[in-house]
Amino acid sequence: MVVRYILHRPTTMRKLQLHLSLHHLQPRGSAMVHCSTITFPANKMFDNMTPEAHPPWNHILFEYSRRNLFQEVLSLFFHMRRSDVSPDSLCLSSVLKACSSLSDPIAGGQVHSYCVKSGHDSGVSVGTALVDMYMKCGSVNDAQQAFHDMPETNVVTWTTLLAGYVQNGCPEIALEFFIRMHEEDLKPNHFTFATVLAACADLGAVQAGSNIHSLVLKLGFSTTLFVGNSLLNMYSKCGLISAAQMVFDGLSNRSSISWNAMLTGLVQNGFHAEALEIFHQMRMDGVQLTQATFTTLIKACADNRELGFTRQLHSCALKTGFASDTSTLTGLVIAYAKCKQMEVAHGLFSLVPEVQTVVSWTAMVGGYLENGMTEQALHGFRKMWREDIKPNEFTFSTILTAAPLLTPSQFHAQAIKAGYESSPKVGTALLTAYVKLSCMEEAAKIFSLMDEKDTVSWSAMITGYAQIGDSEGAARLFRRMTQQGVEPNEFTFSGVLNACSSPTAAVEQGKQLHGLVIKSCLDNAICVSSALVTMYARRGDIDHAYKLFVRQTERDIVSWNSMISCYAQHGRGKKALEVFSELENEGLQLDGITFVGVLTACNHAGLVDEGCRYFKSMTSIYHVHPTMEHYACMVDLYSRAGQLESAMNLINEMPFPAGPTVWRTLLGGCRIHRNLKLGELAADKLMSLEPHDSAAYVLLSNMYAAAGRWEERAKVRCLMEERAVKKEVGYxxxxxxxxxxxxxxxxxxxxxxxxxxxxxxxxxxxxxxxxxxxxxxxxxxxxxxxxxxxxxxxxxxxxxxxxxxxxxxxxxxxxxxxxxxxxxxxxxxxxxxxxxxxxxxxxxxxxxxxxxxxxxxxxxxxx
Structure with missing residues (x-):
């Protein structure tokens, strides 16, 4: 039997007829209740009564709640109160659920007050609903108080509390209450385990997660798919892919959620080949692909700039009907942009208006910048504003990070206007951009305004001080960082160690930092070990530097370049070339910095023939095109050896005009070998390029003095005074x-x-x-x-x-x-x-x- 109640605006408080509208009884801010027809199963208590006699309020509320008509639930509750109808516990639970879903703490507080007055707050169902309502409204303290006021709780109450803590970003408190729950001998259910495992995943608490896994096995929940998926997610987020794989393999009845969780875990932890295998296995096993499947794999393609697989996934998405999904399309736009297929990315972006969100706009701007299309990136950034799409913190950080040649001040004002100046992500990108330009005063202002300073922002500032040679500033900032409890990472140590490589830095400071690096177990990180090598070498201890180099468990091209350059600086040219020979056997891709080190080593050791051979091999064997710095090294090599004619010939053969470094180098060689005529030419070129650099004037005047030509020397000194050129004081x-x-x-x-x-x-x-x-x-x-x-x-x-x-x-x-x-x-x-x-x-x-x-x-x- 089915009873149908049709509601309309009442003429009397007890009359229920065709339509019911409660607009005039709703709390302020609520929406108009539209006409609706409510159908629900009959109850024995209503078999012999008419609607006019006793309206079945609870059933109407329940039906509204079941259909997620939460505003109507609230309206009907307030109508009941004006009608002097007393809601029972079931009714109040439904109303509190409506407050939770609407995130309406004001209405929730009013309902809570009624619960207290009517004595319904002591019931488990109402108390649990109160905890849930306050948690979902973000009132964690009120939720905790409601929990403590309950005379009786059950596993559902505890699970609701735990879930609320996790949802409100308090996973560590959720773990504490789970321990208390266990101590009170209250048996968790599968929702409890799923919640507390999510807390472990958020915290990266591997040991706690493993202990909970043991309890899952002990209580027999290991076969529950819901719990198994939570375990899989926890181990993946904690970086324990092997453990996640074991859980996945142990699931007898996997859902698409299980497959996607495994896929996501592999991608997030960099196991892209394994993720591809899982995808193929999914297709072979006939697992239904979902939007999450495509989103995850397309993100992996974007991160790895994998164009071929991106096209395959695009084709597969078209066949399965997911190509029209906004998330999938946005992912494809990002992937094609990162794969430098800007025409394809722009085509997808332009054809589907739904895809033109701030996320895809950011991807397009970043793609243009990565492909050197600065004008298009700026045009896109301005068009976002014109089309009323407000850039978010990722947009600002993208354009500031990917476009170091652009002046940060162009975007600084817009970041302030958008309210993102104090955002950690935007703040870090801004100060990093200023640091790259050595504008430390501006960077420091940004740093002081940031609400939250994370390890990345501290490290960026420390690196900036190191770049300008302010070793004391870098060390002072590092001390502040550790005093404030911020944990340094490998990039922090790399920056402060580079600062300690400065000639003005204290030797003992570097040794103390080395001890901290070992204590932090970061001495095997490539950037840290390379910085240690450089630091000891620049402090004069080349032998200790080489011992650290030999002990490196892993070396990249930066490590090898560092060791070659260090030996070159210490005048041990043959040893530098031995290290270069070892590098050649490693099969790494050599770069321009490698050959700067090699040519410098030849220069300092007077190995002219070897230097010429390595210079020629740059293009013929290693396909590295010489830059101004390489030519300057060769000019210096010839000049120091007295082969000034060869140096001049090389300058004339350069594919680009010689810069200040080249002429300064030649002038230095002319001073050593007292070639005044060529020295005057080099000085004239250098003065025209850098009229306020003292090197040209000092070297030329010294040459005149050495030749006894005191009048010419006096003229050069007068010219320095006229141009306000200051000679650097020697100390x-x-x-x-x-x-x-x-x-x-x-x-x-x-x-x-x-x-x-x-x-x-x-x-x-x-x-x-x-x-x-x-x-x-x-x-x-x-x-x-x-x-x-x-x-x-x-x-x-x-x-x-x-x-x-x-x-x-x-x-x-x-x-x-x-x-x-x-x-x-x-x-x-x-x-x-x-x-x-x-x-x-x-x-x-x-x-x-x-x-x-x-x-x-x-x-x-x-x-």
Whole structure:
């Protein structure tokens, strides 16, 4: 028997006829209830009654709720209250479900108040509905209070509470309450397990997930498909693909959800070949493909720039009817864009208006940028605004990350206008863009405004300070980061270690960071181990650097390039070429940086023939096209060896005009070999390209001084004054007891100046007894020889060495850094000091390292 009630606007409160409209009784903000016909099974209690006599309110509410007519449920509830009809627990549960579905905490609070007044809040069903309502409305504290106020709970109540915590981003609290539930000896059901496994997946809590898996097996839920899918999802999100595969293999009755979960887990963890096998197995087993299947696989194709499989999936989606699905089409647009098929991507994007969402617009803009189509990307970005599609944080981060040549300020204002300036993703992209341009002041402002600073944003700032050579700024920021409890990752350590490679950084600082790297178990990360190699090499310890290089479990081209360049800087050219030979056997793709290191090694060791051979092999064997930097290396190689004519011929044969580096290099060679005519040509070219760079003026004036042409030298100095060109002041520094001590020539401000000059006098007497005769040609001033000798004796590197000798124990190695090139006379003196004192002295000048020991230098007097 079926009873049909037809409702319409009441003329009396008890009359139910054709239509019922409750607009005037609805709470503020609710919608008009449209006419509807409600059909539901009869109940014995209504067999002998008429609707006019006693309206079956609960059944009407239940039917509204069953049909998801939640606004009508609320309206009818308030109508009941005005009619003095008292809802029972079943009715109140339905009303609270409506409040949950509508996310209406105000109406929910009103219903809660009625429950308390009527005494219905003590029932399990109403209490559970209250917990669910508050959780779905985001009122976690109210939900927890409602739970604690319940005199009696059951597994459904606990599961509702756990699900609410997970939905509101509190998975760790969900795990705590699950433990309490277990302690109270309340047996979980399959929904409980699914909920708590989702919490483990969100937290990446592998151990907790494994323990819950054991409980699943113990209580016999392992065969429940719902729980099995949750286990599969948990292990996949935690990166334990082998465990996920075992769960998947153990499922006797797999659904399409199971297959898609396994597929998603493989793709998310980078097992793309295995994901392809699963897809083929799905098709062979006749598993029904879903939208999720295509979305997952197309994303994998996009991530791997796999064009062939993208086309196959596109064809399959057309055959199965999923090609018109918005998510699938959006995925295809993204995949084709990343595969550089912009015409195909634009075709799909243009033909289907539904696809033109902020996600696909972002993909198109990013695709244009990745393919070097900057104008089209900017046009697309502006068109988004015109068509009232507001860019999201991914749009801004995409255009800022993929377009480093664009000025960040072009998008900074728009990000502020869109309200994304303080977003972690956009903020990080903005500050990274400013960092690439070395605009650290702007980057720091962005960083200070960010609401949430994650590891990526901290790392970007640290890397920025490292790039501009501010080692102290990078170290200070790293300390702040760790003090605020942010865990550094491999990129953080790489950035701060690169900062410690700076000449001004403290040696002990780098060693302490090395200890932290080992403690964090990140010493095997390629970027970290390569940074450690570079850091030790630049601090003068090339042997320790090589030991770290040998211990690397995995090496990419960056690691090899780093080691080759380090040996080149230390003047160990043959060792650098040995490492290059090992690299050739590895079969890695060589790049331009590799050959910069190789040519520099040949340059510093005077290996002219070998350098020419490697330069020719770049294009003929390795298909690497020489850049300006490679030509500068070759010009330097010829110039240092005195083959200035060959250097000039190479400059004339270059496929592009010579830049400042090339002319500066040639000018340096002319100074060494005193070729004034060619030096004047190189200086003139360099001054025209960089009129405010002091190198051309200083080198040319030094050449005139060495030739005794004091008038020409004076003219160059006058020209410097006219153009406001400042010569860089030469200084040297040494680290003693974790403090940096800097010296300029004839320094008189150091607290220990008296002891330093006394030590210099002692060394001067010893040097003369050993046969030292000052080479006054390195004093480029028109002075008497005695004055020139005094100037030489007080060069900054000698002051730093004297301080090191009186401030450190006997036989302690000394490390000196100089911002300019060491002069020939100082080079001779330091060799003799190393023999007289028995000290090993490492000197790093602007160009290379010199290792002095027992009267000789590692450069072999060729630098």
């Amino acid at each position: 040297s520094w040494i680290e003693v007891q974790h403090q940096i001590h800097a010296f300029t020539a004839s320094e008189r401000f150091h607290p220990m100046k008296d002891q330093i000059y006394k030590k210099l006098d002692e060394l001067g007497s010893q040097l003369k007894r050993e046969g030292y005769c000052p080479d006054t040609n390195f004093v480029l001033h028109d002075l008497e020889d005695e004055q020139k000798e005094q100037i030489l004796a007080h060069h900054s590197e000698r002051l730093a060495i004297a301080f090191g000798l009186i401030s450190t124990p006997l036989e302690t190695p000394l490390q000196i850094v100089k911002n300019l090139r060491v002069c020939g006379d100082c080079h001779t003196v330091i060799k003799m000091i190393s023999r007289i004192t028995g000290r090993k002295i490492t000197l790093r000048d602007w160009n290379r390292f010199h290792h002095f020991s027992d009267g000789s230098c590692s450069c072999g007097d060729y630098w």
